[in-house]
Amino acid sequence: MALRHFLLALLAVVYTTGSMAELNVTELLEARRLAPSPGYVAVCYTPFHNWEYPMGNNPGNVGRLRAAIEADFELLSQHVTHVRTFHAMHYGIEIAPIAAKYGLKLYLGVFMTKESWRNVELxxxxxxxxxxSDTVEAVLIGNENLFNFYERSWDILNTVNEVKALAGGDAWRVKFGTVQRLDAFLDAKYDWDMGQLNSKLDILGVNIYPFFDAGFRRDQPAALLDRLWNLVVNKYPREKVRLTETGYPTGGSAPSWAPNNVPSLDVSYEYYNAVAAWTPSGSETLPKFWFQAFDRRPEDPMSQVDHERFFGFFKTDRQPKRDNFPRRKASGDCGGGLERGVDYWGNDIGSAPAASAEACFAHCRSRAGCQAFTWSDYEGGMCWLKWGKTEVKPKAGVVSALLEC
Incomplete structure (x- = not known):
């Protein structure tokens, strides 16, 4: 997205000592190892949707911003285990302690700026x-800022080294990386810079949006994502690459170069489920980050492009757009009610023999990514383990259940 880095800069947080400068433009999954797994989608987060966040002609209420961010993280903790941010702080409010409070793991973004608040961010x-460090799995420095060589690899690596120096002997506790657009990975003009980043960093985050590609097909929603991902991991080390953004807007206009990619809630939901089911070889246990948690406010500069306003799972007021978008987390301590004569069709990630449906709860809890199951008497009893419940069909003799509370 060509405008994203520039416009995010307009939203960069300004913090000065003693005053806030004006903005210029739980265990729910500890039992499941707090590890992303097949069928799992993480989420990108900014607090800009909150009215408390100063923006444009709206002065907001910075005094209440911390409470708003906490409310966001409390909600997200019901749905995901990992959150990716674009800033380490907002108006002096550090994100990591809030994520830790709600048991969320962080891919913590560090916004690269030359403004006076740079040192506060670092x-x-x-x-x-x-x-x-138990909360922060990775620190990601720079977001789509190699585009058109807005910044270079040495700018990113120098900032990485500054953060490491500030962290001192604790720097080894986390991975360091950066996030760049797909073309930075595939266009040869970026090869030198990307080679430098690859040689010095632990993580290379790639943002892939089939929505912005005329080759996207609704009947094969993950096919283009998979093809583009494979181009990246065939060029750079698979173990370093992360899908740091993907998504599909629920409203607005289609891109002029991809007129068939009309934003809608139905297509976004279908794409979300396709991403959840997508398990790229060798990267099955890595988080897949959906962009983004919340829609944007109308006065957000990014909303000048109408579809950019509607990438969120949730509306600006934290209200859901539909059920299971996103799915709730499953709890290792929960056992949902059994549905008899109901098949949770599709979504299979494995199977395990069991003499009864009740025994499937333990099998599902022990399998990474399992959030539901269907039991049948096949071969004396079998649990069909699933990443979720999306479509149900009546079927005599089967029993199904969700793990979610």
Whole structure:
């Protein structure tokens, strides 16, 4: 997205000592190892949807911003285990302690800026590493900023080194990386810079949006994602690459170059489920980040492009757009009610023999990514383990259940 880095810069947080400068433009899954797994989708987060966040002519209410961010993380903790941010702090409010409070793992973004609040941002990242390394799995420095060589590899690596120096002897506790557009990975003009980043960083985050490609097909929603991903991991080390953004807007207009990619809730939901089911070889246990948690406010500069306003799972007021979008997390301590004569069709990630449906709960809890099952008397009893419940069909003799509370 060509405008995203520039417009995010307009939303960058300004913090000064003693005052807030004006904005310029739980265990729910600890039992499941708090590890992303097949069928699992993580989420990207900014707090810009909150009215408390100063934006444009709206002064907001910075005094209440922390409470708003906490409310966001409390909601997200019901649905995901991992959150990716674009900043380490907002108006001096550090994100890592809030994520830790709600049991969420972080891919913590560090926004690269030359503004006066730069040191506060870098110190927030260092504090996150020093005091919340159990929460912060990765620190990602720079977002889509190689585009048109807005910044270069040495700018990113110098900032990485600054954060490491601030974190001191704790820097080893987390992985360091960057996030760039798909073309930075595939266009030869970026090869030198990407080679430098690859040689020095642990993580290379790639943003892939089939929505912005005329080759996207609704009847094969993950096919283009898979093809583009494979182009990336065939060029760069698979173990380093992460899908740091993908998504499909629920409203707005189609891109002029991809007029058939009309935004809609139905297509977005279908694509979400396709991403959840997509398990690229060698990367099955890595998080797949959906962009993004919440829709944008009308005064957000990014909303000038209408579809950019509607990428969120949730509306700006935290209300859901539909059921199971996103799915709720499953709890290792929960056992949902059994549905007899109902088949949770499709979504299979494995199977396990069991003499009764009740025994399937333990099998599902022990299988990464399992959030539901259907039991049948096949071969004396079999649990068909599933990443979720999306379509149901009546079927005599079978029993199904969700793990979610």
């Amino acid at each position: 110190n927030a990242a260092a504090n996150a590493i020093k005091y919340h």
